[in-house]
Amino acid sequence: MAEIVIRNLRKEFGSFTAVKGSSFTIGDGEFFMLLGPSGCGKTTTLRMIAGLELPTSGEILIDGEDVSQRPASQRDIAFVFQMFALYPHLNVRRNIAYPLVSQGLPRAQVQAKVAEVSRILGIEHILDKGVSGLSGGDRQRVALGRAIVRNPKAFMMDEPLGALDAEFREHMAEELRALHDRMRATTVYVTHDQLEAMQMGDKIVVMNHGVVEQFGTPQEIYDHPATLFVADFIGSPSMNTLHFEGSFTRGDARITLGGIDIATPQLREEALGRKLVLGVRPEHVTLSDDGAYRGRIEAAEYLGTTQIITLSTPHGALKARVPSDRVVRTGDAVGLTFRAERLSLFDAGTGRAFRTKANEGVFHG
Template identity: 80%
Template sequence: MAEIVIRNLRKEFGNFTAVKQSSFTIGDGEFFMLLGPSGCGKTTTLRMIAGLELPTSGEILIDGEDVSQKPASQRDIAMVFQMFALYPHMNVRKNISYPLVSQGLPKTQVRERVAEVARILDITDILDKPVSGLSGGDRQRVALGRAIVRRPKAFMMDEPLGALDAEFREHMAEELRALHDRMKATTVYVTHDQLEAMQMGDKIVVMNHGVVEQFGTPQEIYDHPATMFVADFIGSPAMNFLRFNGSFRGGDTGVILGGQQIETPQLQEEVSARDLVLGVRPEHIALTDSGLYRGRISATEYLGTTQIVTIDAAHGTLKARIPSGTVARVGETVGMSFLAPTLSVFDAGSGRAFRTSANQGVFHG
């Protein structure tokens, strides 16, 4: 397996720039997620790492070797696609063994490698079945087997679970992560599904309009979003945004919102009067009679153990995730308190988060 280093990667298609100066490192053995909405540049980035697209500029190093301008055949990687790309006229065994047969490996070695992969994926009992009659989950296992059997330096996966139904997709996500933990294989995985990325990834790159918005662990990205885009894209419901005009000095531990002091992590920058945004996750809002910041409940949504309460306030609409046993009536005015260490403060113009005592080790503003 191998470390993959991306330096100032850029890809242009005529006048359109799909990827803009991306830089990040994929550690040896990491399960690495490229996450973002459709058209953000994540698949183009994967294809450049794989050698299916050559970058306009920048460097791609795999296991210390610069492969930026080398074709896919010279990069020792394996691809797994959303639509499986199996050979319908072959059975499972022949599909998995095809890469090894193409390399001219001895038949004994081919049989041993196929049997080993079949045991890992628990598909020994279907090796002699035609792929045309298999379920979507079994076809995906066969596609994975064909990639694994090569023992490449890294695996590239382009939304491999996208064609599965929701229930089986979650099951296969668990299986993929368990498989990765057994094999310790460097894996680069593209998805638009933030829950999938949070569930499976060791590290996540969040992309938007060809730009890397943030790079870090799932917890870092959720707890300390570097931009408003990341804060809005990650989480369900998304982070709440309260817009206001204000200022603060380095060392301050709060902002003034609606005439009330709202406690925040210690702010590390000095900002003169400008449009700001206070970000708070729904689960970090408590409804309390003593809360000085107030709003009116406009809707409730029962979810079993919790409920989502929509509150209209002076600086925006908030969604609070509270225990289902808490009484919340539509039309009622309620006080709110926010969990100070979890709050983010953003510049409304640029969308970037200001440095605080909570996030300073996570990203650089």
């Protein structure tokens, strides 16, 4: 397996810049997610790591070796794509064996490797079937098998579950993660689905318009978004953002929101007379009779064990995730309290999060 280091990676297509100076490190054996909306540069980044596109500038190091200008054939990388890319005229066994046969390996060695991989993936019973008649899930397993059989330094996966229906996609995501945990193979996985990234990834890079917005573990990114874009993109529902004007100084542990003091993590920066944004996850909002900050209930969405309450406040709409047995009525005015240590503060102009005692050491690259 391999560590992959990306330094100031940039890709231009004529006057359009698809990737703008990305830097991050993919640890040896990590399941690494490139996450973002369509057109954010995540697939272009994957293709540059794989050697299918050469960067305009920057470095790509695999196992400490600079491969930035080498083609894919010289990088020992295996690919798994959304559309499977199987040979329809070959059966499952021959599809999996193809990379080894093309390398001229002895027949006995090829047969042993195919048997081993098919056992790992649980597809021994379909080895002699044609691929055209297989289900989407089985075809994806065959595509995985053809990648695994080579034992490459790293796997590149470009939305490999995107063509599957929602229920089976969740099942295959669990299988992929379990397969990774057995093999400990360095894997770079592109997706636009933040739930898929949070479920499967060891580390996540969140991209937007060619820029790395944040790099970290799923928990770091969820608990401490580095930008307003990440706060909105990660989470279902996403983080609440309440817009206001105010000031604070380094060392403060509260802000003033509509004339009411709100406790926050201790602040490590200063902002005077700025347009600010307070961020709070729905599960960190409590409906409280004695809460000084007030909101009005607009709607309730029942989700089984919990319900999502939508409220209007003087600083914007807000959602609260509360137990389903909490009785609420549309139109009621209620007090609101926020879990202080889980709040985020952002500069409305730049979109960047202010550093606090809670998020120290979290933001990377």
